[in-house]
Amino acid sequence: MASSSFATITSELLVGFGENCLLFAMTLLMAIPLGLIITFGSMSKFKPLSWLTKVFVWIIRGTPLMLQLFVVMYLPGILLNIPMRNRMLAAVIAFVINYACYFSEIYRGGIESISRGQYEAGQVLGMTRTETFLKVVLLQVVKRIVPPMSNEIITLVKDTSLARVIAVAEILMCAERYAGVGVIWPLFYTGAFFLIFNGVLSLLFGYIEKKLNYFRS
Secondary structure (H helix, E strand, O other), rough: HHHHHHHHHHHEEEEEEHHHHHHHHHHHHHHHHHHHHHHHHOOOOHHHHHHHHHHHHHHHHHHOOOOOOOOOHHHHHHOOOOOOHHHHHHHHHHHHHHHHHHHHHHHHHHHHHHHHHHHHHHHHOOOOOHHHHHHHHHHHHHHHHHHHHHHHHHHHHHHHHHHHHHOOHHHHHHHHHHOOOOHHHHHHHHHHHHHHHHHHHHHHHHHHHHHOOOOOO
């Protein structure tokens, strides 16, 4: 009976963790390119666009992700009378916007860390500004942003558990249901899922950092 209970709970937790993994994958897939677009907006020489983008990033980074989840979930229904019926979609929208803003600041820091001499060297070699960025600057930017990006991505794994506040049936929500009836061990078991996932990501990013050592002096 105990083994059956263990198997049943494990099965439910795996289903819940599938929701975490889906949210994680969808957020990365959309936030990484969106963050680059936001970066170009904040670095634009067109001041109104730059100002608006920076204010938007400031608001998103300065407010809790949990609050943003509530806003995306309930605000359309309150203001536009268009209720958000798909809770996973609401979570994906909130997560993508939040992480795109964080990624944009990492991108911006990486781009601005490259000295002007790199662009001037490209011009001396007859490259256009775009060619210099793609062939010279971008490679150095990628190397520099991998460590902070890896930190944000690992944080994203853990943040997916926040989706439970709008009733997305992720793994922690499943474990909490059992805790409510006095079965505590699924909560600790849930921690193992996150530890293993983040452990794999840490190994992956460590490997990527070693592969990107092409500019080591």
